[in-house]
Amino acid sequence: xxxxxxxxxxxxxxxxxxxxxxxxxxxxxxxxxxxxxxxxxxxxxxxxxxxxxxxxxxxxxxxxxxxxxxxxxxxxxxxxxxxxxxxxxxxxxxxxxxxxxxxxxxxxxxxxxxxxxxxxxxxxxxxxxxxxxxxxxxxxxxxxxxxxxxxxxxxxxxxxxxxxxxxxxxxxxxxxxxxxxxxxxxxxxxxxxxxxxxxxxxxxxxxxxxxxxxxxxxxxxxxxxxxxxxxxxxxxxxxxxxxxxxxxxxxxxxxxxxxxxxxxxxxxxxxxxxxxxxxxxxxxxxxxxxxxxxxxxxxxxxxxxxxxxxxxxxxxxxxxxxxxxxxxxxxxxxxxxxxxxxxxxxxxxxxxxxxxxxxxxxxxxxxxxxxxxxxxxxxxxxxxxxxxxxxxxxxxxxxxxxxxxxxxxxxxxxxxxxxxxxxxxxxxxxxxxxxxxxxxxxxxxxxxxxxxxxxxxxx
Amino acid sequence: xxxxxxxxxxxxxxxxxxxxxxxxxxxxxxxxxxxxxxxxxxxxxxxxxxxxxxxxxxxxxxxxxxxxxxxxxxxxxxxxxxxxxxxxxxxxxxxxxxxxxxxxxxxxxxxxxxxxxxxxxxxxxxxxxxxxxxxxxxxxxxxxxxxxxxxxxxxxxxxxxxxxxxxxxxxxxxxxxxxxxxxxxxxxxxxxxxxxxxxxxxxxxxxxxxxxxxxxxxxxxxxxxxxxxxxxxxxxxxxxxxxxxxxxxxxxxxxxxxxxxxxxxxxxxxxxxxxxxxxxxxxxxxxxxxxxxxxxxxxxxxxxxxxxxxxxxxxxxxxxxxxxxxxxxxxxxxxxxxxxxxxxxxxxxxxxxxxxxxxxxxxxxxxxxxxxxxxxxxxxxxxxxxxxxxxxxxxxxxxxxxxxxxxxxxxxxxxxxxxxxxxxxxxxxxxxxxxxxxxxxxxxxxxxxxxxxxxxxxx
Numbered sequence: 043x044x045x046x047x048x049x050x051x052x053x054x055x056x057x058x059x060x061x062x063x064x065x066x067x068x069x070x071x072x073x074x075x076x077x078x079x080x081x082x083x084x085x086x087x088x089x090x091x092x093x094x095x096x097x098x099x100x101x102x103x104x105x106x107x108x109x110x111x112x113x114x115x116x117x118x119x120x121x122x123x124x125x126x127x128x129x130x131x132x133x134x135x136x137x138x139x140x141x142x143x144x145x146x147x148x149x150x151x152x153x154x155x156x157x158x159x160x161x162x163x164x165x166x167x168x169x170x171x172x173x174x175x176x177x178x179x180x181x182x183x184x185x186x187x188x189x190x191x192x193x194x195x196x197x198x199x200x201x202x203x204x205x206x207x208x209x210x211x212x213x214x215x216x217x218x219x220x221x222x223x224x225x226x227x228x229x230x231x232x233x234x235x236x237x238x239x240x241x242x243x244x245x246x247x248x249x250x251x252x253x254x255x256x257x258x259x260x261x262x263x264x265x266x267x268x269x270x271x272x273x274x275x276x277x278x279x280x281x282x283x284x285x286x287x288x289x290x291x292x293x294x295x296x297x298x299x300x301x302x303x304x305x306x307x308x309x310x311x312x313x314x315x316x317x318x319x320x321x322x323x324x325x326x327x328x329x330x331x332x333x334x335x336x337x338x339x340x341x342x343x344x345x346x347x348x349x350x351x352x353x354x355x356x357x358x359x360x361x362x363x364x365x366x367x368x369x370x371x372x373x374x375x376x377x378x379x380x381x382x383x384x385x386x387x388x389x390x391x392x393x394x395x396x397x398x399x400x401x402x403x404x405x406x407x408x409x410x411x412x413x414x415x416x417x418x419x420x421x422x423x424x425x426x427x428x429x430x431x432x433x434x435x436x437x438x439x440x441x442x443x444x445x446x447x448x449x450x451x452x453x454x455x456x457x458x459x460x461x462x463x464x465x466x467x468x469x470x471x472x473x474x475x476x477x478x479x480x481x482x483x484x485x486x487x488x489x490x491x492x493x494x495x496x497x498x499x500x501x
Numbered sequence: 502x503x504x505x506x507x508x509x510x511x512x513x514x515x516x517x518x519x520x521x522x523x524x525x526x527x528x529x530x531x532x533x534x535x536x537x538x539x540x541x542x543x544x545x546x547x548x549x550x551x552x553x554x555x556x557x558x559x560x561x562x563x564x565x566x567x568x569x570x571x572x573x574x575x576x577x578x579x580x581x582x583x584x585x586x587x588x589x590x591x592x593x594x595x596x597x598x599x600x601x602x603x604x605x606x607x608x609x610x611x612x613x614x615x616x617x618x619x620x621x622x623x624x625x626x627x628x629x630x631x632x633x634x635x636x637x638x639x640x641x642x643x644x645x646x647x648x649x650x651x652x653x654x655x656x657x658x659x660x661x662x663x664x665x666x667x668x669x670x671x672x673x674x675x676x677x678x679x680x681x682x683x684x685x686x687x688x689x690x691x692x693x694x695x696x697x698x699x700x701x702x703x704x705x706x707x708x709x710x711x712x713x714x715x716x717x718x719x720x721x722x723x724x725x726x727x728x729x730x731x732x733x734x735x736x737x738x739x740x741x742x743x744x745x746x747x748x749x750x751x752x753x754x755x756x757x758x759x760x761x762x763x764x765x766x767x768x769x770x771x772x773x774x775x776x777x778x779x780x781x782x783x784x785x786x787x788x789x790x791x792x793x794x795x796x797x798x799x800x801x802x803x804x805x806x807x808x809x810x811x812x813x814x815x816x817x818x819x820x821x822x823x824x825x826x827x828x829x830x831x832x833x834x835x836x837x838x839x840x841x842x843x844x845x846x847x848x849x850x851x852x853x854x855x856x857x858x859x860x861x862x863x864x865x866x867x868x869x870x871x872x873x874x875x876x877x878x879x880x881x882x883x884x885x886x887x888x889x890x891x892x893x894x895x896x897x898x899x900x901x902x903x904x905x906x907x908x909x910x911x912x913x914x915x916x917x918x919x920x921x922x923x924x925x926x927x928x929x930x931x932x933x934x935x936x937x938x939x940x941x942x943x944x945x946x947x948x949x950x951x952x953x954x955x956x957x958x959x960x
Contacts, residue, residue, distance in 0.1 A: 072659050075658040076658055076659060200530070200534055200535060202885065202886055202943070203887075238938075399858070428661060428662075459858050461937055461940045461943070462940075478920055478921055479697075480663070480696065480920045484661070484920070
């Protein structure tokens, strides 16, 4: 009898809890959709501040404005975390030509982030097209020396999530220039990392070998890459040459900041749940989807908690990381301070895959049984908002270093719909107009819901 | 022993079947994503043919081209179904002004489809703003008579799927003008059916009471609606008047066609699975998402079956319905012929919610246990493509009449992501450039997968 009663009480409590969870989540979404402020905040960030590459005036302005924004919301703590960041500048607009005998065909290129400049007069050389780093290795120095290496492996359209296509094609940009330098290449051009056929070069950082030779590297638009490739097939070497000129520079590191807003936990003020994106952006556009949407959602989540009267048990931090694009110094600094200050971190959620319709969350390095339990407990609560894909997968670049600093932490990636992201990623087209208000707001509601569930029920 | 063996054989067969299903579905998606043709077909339909309102030259051209397209694909049968359709024309560009004393403020309006014209000199009248048909009723003839009724209830942003917001705000457009006519209104303007704040009027059909008085009705952009509403609040009647002029006409019905392509079933040639969208569009733009994407996906599915060597057991038809927008005559004709010819229909799937990222399918009027079984059997197979939301819900306007014609049929709606649809729905902005290639192709792959599962395993 007692046992039955206990069981009934348990069931009743579980039911009440679930009903309460469901009501709170509905409140968060209503607040996001009816009184949402992240869209207008994003407009300001994009239109009044604009590009925010680390070390730039835009980056500095964005730090000042972001702190003011969160101060204005009256969060319990708002502060800056000082961090030294690289200061790379693109210089004059790059020039690129396919040279076919006496004809010069201008093509759209952009220096890869962190690339060195060409000599002032530019580089003219024959082109060796390769599909992979492996092919480069096979060709070796005898073929590569003095040439411009043209990495032209396209996105594989068969991946359903475009991030996977980016992941498998990305080595050409991240590691291609360093690899080509080993074989004496004069320069590198890389097919833009997108499936879209467009005339934008998609920039992005490359990484040199610290012990190697640094050769200039640029992204070329997919349309131009197809053109160059088909000309190479038709005419063969040495008829076709390529010319490019860029004047990018590495200036001394500068002082910059992560911007942190916090609602202090009522029960566990020293336990943290972090949500963040990155405040810096590439220099070619407004960094709307990458990652204005992520930082504006992060602040919005704290605003939603305040507006709905939700006082989290644990401290919840919105972190606007600096320098995700070309150095990750902000993420490293946040983790370093977490370790130094012996902070206890429950979870960190990164939103840096664009402000598109939310689909779910990915949990990094968790066991199958962990994932099963998360699904059993929370999937039903997230289903009405169509953000119930709770899967294994990466957390994100900025929160990554937290794993070493606080090994017990669970890292989580916010997963919006991925189809349009690489159409505009790192291009002049990453502007406010390409963000949809509702999609952005639904993302804020979704992450608020997940943080609430973690805060209430743990992980 | 025998029993165990039988059980093992059963399990093995089930496993093999599932593996085979999984492989076939992968093939369909690969074909859609690697060799997809629906995007280029859509480009042709939008850019070379353009608007296709029933009865227009564009509609006729689209019929001829669509038949040629499917003939070219070598489907087993390609034919037209004759159907008489209304022929409504918009006439000269509409004019609308808010009149504030001596000031005339131009606003963006567009006649509702099937509306009558205003008198040649237009209508000038005081405005009565209402939020609902119920409020109209409460005010009654004494307030309404001689006035312009302004329906201004906004989309409710709290719905997660925007189709629900459309559903609950839509009565203002569908039934508002007929209701206002009953109380002697001079005309009607309706807030555009969208959550977006924009300066496009969103047209769409209205329905008059056949026994009632037909008064002119127009859609007004949401920005203009907000302006008018706030001016009414500030100045009150009778200071603010509204003027509008439109010259639309009902011409005699014209002969048009549904376009049907078929792959004949190898085992059950007389059992049908239909997939379709509508070929007609509003006159203001290219009818890209509404519903060029739907018809181009429908043809693509049959093309995918041929290209991958899949021979369905049942006959599969791609139907390009005519006149969904202002009469539904094509859908009615298709059902009428199905009844006349005593066709056996297993299922019909409609794709008319835009060419956005697929999320799932809705099954009309099915039981909870039916839905549970569908989920148990197929959810896992559709999950890798993120199109696994299999829920109860509507099929669609064009396939709707099949239910009466063939009561055993299951009606299914294709459900893409809904967030952006009503931003462009029925506006000059519904153009090819707003369709994303991968999103469109993923939709074709998704519906091909579902048809395959129905064809193989029944419903």
